[in-house]
Structures are given as structure tokens and as C-alpha cells.
Amino acid sequence: MSKDYVIGVVGATGLVGEMIIKCLEKTSIPIRKLKLFASEKSLGKKIKFKDQEIDVLELTKDSFSGIDILFFAVLSSLAKEYVNYARNKGVLVIDNSSAFRMEKGVPLIVPEVNGEDLVYHQGIIANPNCSTIQLVVALNNIHKEYKIKKIIVSTYQAVSGAGKDALLELESQIEGDTEPKILPIKSNIKHYKIAYNVIPQVDEFLDNNYTKEEMKMVYETQKIFKDPSIEISATCVRVPVKVGHSESIYLETEKP
Ligand SMILES: NC(=O)c1ccc[n+]([C@@H]2O[C@H](COP(=O)([O-])OP(=O)(O)OC[C@H]3O[C@@H](n4cnc5c(N)ncnc54)[C@H](OP(=O)(O)O)[C@@H]3O)[C@@H](O)[C@H]2O)c1
Structure with a gap:
């Protein structure tokens, strides 16, 4: 280079x-x-x-x-x-x-947490889901010191996470009473209003009744922490906030 x-x-x-x-x-x-x-x-x-x-x-x-x-x-x-x-x-x-996040040979990087994994990239570096990033940044030092064995996390995800069209939709619903066309998933037939509402669905539902977003938090966290044995359950909810996700986290660690 x-x-x-x-x-x-x-x-x-x-x-x-x-x-x-x-x-x-x-x-x-x-x-x-x-x-x-x-x-x-x-x-x-x-x-x-x-x-x-x-x-x-x-x-x-x-x-x-x-x-x-x-x-x-x-x-x-x-x-x-x-x-x-x-x-x-x-x-x-x-x-x-x-x-590419879950592909072998593709490091899934949060610089503050696992920047050292960059050494094994083969031309692609992946960036995790936004909810995973803030989860692992908050938990990294606890995991290093006490080894996390279980995480139960609930998210309160801003509309910005669904892209610019979703953000415009929230703004236009606050100003007027426009019909929803984007959330929870643009390609769905049924949409829900997000202004003055919460939508307990981020991305599609999977056969295990969790959504894709919820399972991304599970698999990506295990990959970043290099520990597939960590038990994780996530509940992801879209809230009528423009920018800035929140999370509540329950933890169990191996060391007291
Ligand atoms: N938003 C977040 O907080 C967040 C966080 C982490 C990861 N991500 C991921 O990052 C990606 C982008 O998200 P976003 O929120 O930025 O989405 P977005 O606001 O909807 O922007 C989508 C971008 O894709 C471009 N695009 C659409 N069709 C295209 C085409 N055929 N060829 C080239 N460009 C095309 C759009 O260009 P035009 O303006 O020309 O349509 C626009 O620049 C997604 O995979 C998302 O899951 C998002």
C-alpha cells in the first residue's frame, strides 16, 4: 500500500x-x-x-x-x-x-475490544451490529477479569439503526399522521407506526422465535469474545428515538 x-x-x-x-x-x-x-x-x-x-x-x-x-x-x-x-x-x-461477519477468516472487530484480531484478515474486515458493539465494549473488562458465562440483554434501539428512510419516516409521523411504510422491515407487507410507539421486532423472525437482530447479538458477541459457551438471550425493541441505542444487561460470571 x-x-x-x-x-x-x-x-x-x-x-x-x-x-x-x-x-x-x-x-x-x-x-x-x-x-x-x-x-x-x-x-x-x-x-x-x-x-x-x-x-x-x-x-x-x-x-x-x-x-x-x-x-x-x-x-x-x-x-x-x-x-x-x-x-x-x-x-x-x-x-x-x-x-461476512460470521465467516471464518473474517475478523469481526471492535477496536477497543479485539483490535488484535486484525492480524488474520484476508482482505475483509467486518464491523459488528450496532447493539453488539456497545454490549461488548461495556462487558469486555468484566469478561477479562471474571469470565462471563451468561448474558440476558434487552435493547431499546433508535430508529437511525434502520437507515435514513426509517429516520425520515419517524420525523414525518411526528409532524403529521403519515402511514408507516418502512418499519419493522421495508419488504414486509405489514408495517407499524414508530412515532409514540415501540415495536418489539428488529429484523425478521427466525424459526427459534428470536429475530435475526437478536441472534446477531448472540453469535457476534461469542465470536468477539472467542467463547461460544457464553449463554446469551437478547430481546431487541425499536423505540421512537432518533439516534442512540440503550441496553439493559443482566450478567452471570464464573468468578464471583
Ligand atoms: N444505521 C446504523 O446504525 C447501522 C449500524 C451498523 C450497521 N449498519 C449496516 O450498515 C449498512 C448501511 O446502513 P445505513 O443505515 O447507512 O443505510 P441507509 O441509510 O439506508 O443507506 C443505504 C446506502 O446504500 C446505498 N445504496 C442503496 N442501493 C444501492 C445500490 N444499488 N448501489 C449502491 N449503493 C446503494 C444508498 O444510496 P442511495 O442514497 O443512492 O439510495 C445509501 O447510500 C446496512 O447493512 C446496515 O445494516 C447500520
């Missing part, structure tokens, strides 16, 4: 992409060029980065030449479709979706 980097953000117009761009503005990593990608509908948009206005480009399979590090902040189906094209061009991918 060169001493200064060409960095890309896929999903640059989304909530996570916007936040990545803000972090890149503050980072000391030397950036030679920033390339921003989104869907065809964002063609023509410009995004401010430091003192520049950067054009948003349409993501295609040929988008990846000359990029050193590429952040993916799109749906996991899109990440699955495009990440390998980037890897084949020698790009280091940092993926925010759930597409």
Missing part, C-alpha cells in the same frame, strides 16, 4: 456512510483521494469533504481500481454482490453489513 491512501465509501449517502465520511474528515490517516459511491439515483449529488465537494458516483463492478481501502455501508445483499470484485482488485474492504 502507498503511504497515503485512496479511500472509498460505498453507501456514501446513507446514515452510516455519512458518519464514515465525518470520521474520515477527522482522521490522521493521510488520504490522497476520497471516492464516494451510491446508487444510480444519487448520481449528480455532491458531498462535502473538508474543503472539497466530491461527486457521488454510481457503484458498478468496475468501481474499484486504484482504491486502497473501501468502506461498505450498504445492505448485506449488495455487499455480498460487490465485495469480491473489490477484493479481486486488491482493495482492503471494511464492511458494516452483516454479510
